[in-house]
Amino acid sequence: MKSNIKKEKRTTIYDIAREVGIAPSTVSKALNDLPSVSNKIKTLVKAKATELNYKYNFNAANLRSGSSRTIGVIVPKINVAFFSDAIAGMEEACFENNHRLIICQSDESYTKEVQCVQTLIHQNVDCIIISLSQETRSTVHLNEVKKNHMELVQFDRVDESFESHRIVNDNSQASYRAVKHLIEQGYKKIAFFGGSGHLAVYNHRKQGYLQAIKEADLNIPYNYILDNALKKETAQKAAIELLKYKDPPDAFFTVTDHSALGVLKAAISLGLRVPDQVGIMGFSNEAFTEFTFPTLSSVEQQSKNLGKAAADVYFNHVLTSGMSDKDARHFEMRVIESSLIIRQSSERVPTL
Amino acid sequence: MKSNIKKEKRTTIYDIAREVGIAPSTVSKALNDLPSVSNKIKTLVKAKATELNYKYNFNAANLRSGSSRTIGVIVPKINVAFFSDAIAGMEEACFENNHRLIICQSDESYTKEVQCVQTLIHQNVDCIIISLSQETRSTVHLNEVKKNHMELVQFDRVDESFESHRIVNDNSQASYRAVKHLIEQGYKKIAFFGGSGHLAVYNHRKQGYLQAIKEADLNIPYNYILDNALKKETAQKAAIELLKYKDPPDAFFTVTDHSALGVLKAAISLGLRVPDQVGIMGFSNEAFTEFTFPTLSSVEQQSKNLGKAAADVYFNHVLTSGMSDKDARHFEMRVIESSLIIRQSSERVPTL
DNA sequence: TTTATTTAAGAAACCGATTTCTTATTTTCT
DNA sequence: AGAAAATAAGAAATCGGTTTCTTAAATAAA
Secondary structure (H helix, E strand, C coil): CCCCCCCCCCCCHHHHHHHHCCCHHHHHHHHCCCCCCCHHHHHHHHHHHHHCCCCCCHHHHHHHHCCCCEEEEEECCCCCHHHHHHHHHHHHHHHHCCCEEEEEECCCCHHHHHHHHHHHHHCCCCEEEECCCCCCCCCHHHHHHHHCCCEEEEECCCCCCCCCEEEEECHHHHHHHHHHHHHHCCCCCEEEECCCCCCHHHHHHHHHHHHHHHHCCCCCCHHHEECCCCCHHHHHHHHHHHHHCCCCCCEEEECCHHHHHHHHHHHHHCCCCCCCCCEEECCCCCHHHHCCCCCCEEEECCHHHHHHHHHHHHHHHHHHCCCCCCCCCCCCEEEECCEEECCHHHCCCCCC | CCCCCCCCCCCCHHHHHHHHCCCHHHHHHHHCCCCCCCHHHHHHHHHHHHHCCCCCCHHHHHHHHCCCCEEEEEECCCCCHHHHHHHHHHHHHHHHCCCEEEEEECCCCHHHHHHHHHHHHHCCCCEEEECCCCCCCCCHHHHHHHHCCCEEEEECCCCCCCCCEEEEECHHHHHHHHHHHHHHCCCCCEEEECCCCCCHHHHHHHHHHHHHHHHCCCCCCHHHEECCCCCHHHHHHHHHHHHHCCCCCCEEEECCHHHHHHHHHHHHHCCCCCCCCCEEECCCCCHHHHCCCCCCEEEECCHHHHHHHHHHHHHHHHHHCCCCCCCCCCCCEEEECCEEECCHHHCCCCCC
């Protein structure tokens, strides 16, 4: 039972080299399975490596080779279901490709987002995947990323004016389908509760809504269409007002589930039957939507796939294409299809 | 408008040294604000650094100094609310202390957990924070961490037989209080739905339950106490059986909210009124608990604080104590207090 | 058999910081 | 004023891999 007082140093390729009686460079090559090393030596080296409990040192390798085999991700909030699902997807992709994932959260603050970018640059990550904070209006920090020859992938909350790979949901299409579904259920006076105008996500959802009501040639009063009603309380108040209106809506399409929940509470408080008298459709398919009474219809965003897709843009598109320096490099733009989850709040039982 | 064809190299301290006309070592010291450099030089160096858009290279520093200013965290699932909240807390602590956070998920698999540990060792992180996977029975991989002189902090799903810092919830106390609450509401025949025996978490929750019913001197039939009823479906089935029993329980304490939800569905399907005829109390305060009908009482775990506490053990206890090599190093053991969230499912309206 | 080519291994520079050890210069103390 | 001590800057080794460039040996070609 030997208890070592002095903490013995980690074994390095030099230790292996000495023990096997060869040069350190050969050990490195052997461990990396380079063809210029004989199988005999490779076997010898690998055996000795396990024997000495050798641990590869990423830092040393990164310093010399320049690539860190690491992706950094910046999200507004780690513990929001949508983002943690997306991160889970990225982690999966990273694991498959033997990369590390460093996460940062901007907390919806532009200042912190800039700091996160700096940190990841110092960390020398190969790629940064980012979903912008609510506060972010400028993209100078993203230019920094490019300057440092790192790949950049924007996802979900993207700035469309900034050139980079982009992975987004089919917000407009999904909204279009959602509203069309409401129309098919016989609703004719469909209100829209949206978000703040500067975020593309919410704009697209509005576009989808507008397209659907236009196609169906519905007559919608201007005050049915509301921006900045993302939160439960705001939505609830607004819905009560609308429902008390002389010409009230018979359905609501909201860009978040929290908003939908507010509408639901409003309808219940006014004694209106959902989905009979009021139809409701939310967005995001938050966990709680299947537990409300009645359950809430929503749009499932495939967040995990979206995250995986974002990472895969780097792994497939960038890594394999060998980053050919011709300026002809194009930016990948992927749209992840989301699907309608029809629940009680929007499905009228057909009257035979 | 200069477009650089050749990708110019990142500026290093050597570039700064050359431009200012001093030695690289002095630049390093200046940037790190070491006292052995005059303020004049410091100002000069820092100005030149910003001018040249200098980016600190963590890898190089880590290699030389040995410490990476990075914490690695391993959780079973990143996108489970409890864990993503905990990670958010850790990220906060890391940000405050200028450290990076690398996340790995074991996916509840022992094999993958071992791989994660290896990766983090290669990465040369300073500390590993881990919550064990369901599958994990052995701790040889944790020994590897110690061998490599890294700090280890276990949280939530811990192995009590393995010596390390540990951060856990007050599972037993919280359960005790939860059950006591049920008793105060007048419930007398309280059933328990638990988890698998090998996880300390669930054992402790059971202990709390047992203590409370013992203190209240309640007479509980053996079949009221069930293990392995974590999931909704299992719980639902088991609850139906129990409620149809000639001598049915009048309340349930379950170690997860999903289990509680199963019980709720069971009660409703049998036409029983909750909380009138059946009281229900879950654990974890999952998001959906406030949206069920009736809403579910539960135990709020302060997961974000727990994560922050786990990281802070490293920052406060380990980093500051200078890691004095005396074997007298003790392991910190912190218990995070959780709180009861009383909702409709367990609160009987007092009969006057 | 001699020359050209391929193959396998080694030597040494390198990545970009940190850190220790010197040395030159100032300041302080008798 | 002269010796001792403190200060500020520099030189050089170092961390642990990777990578390029040589070189020696083995094989193929002429």
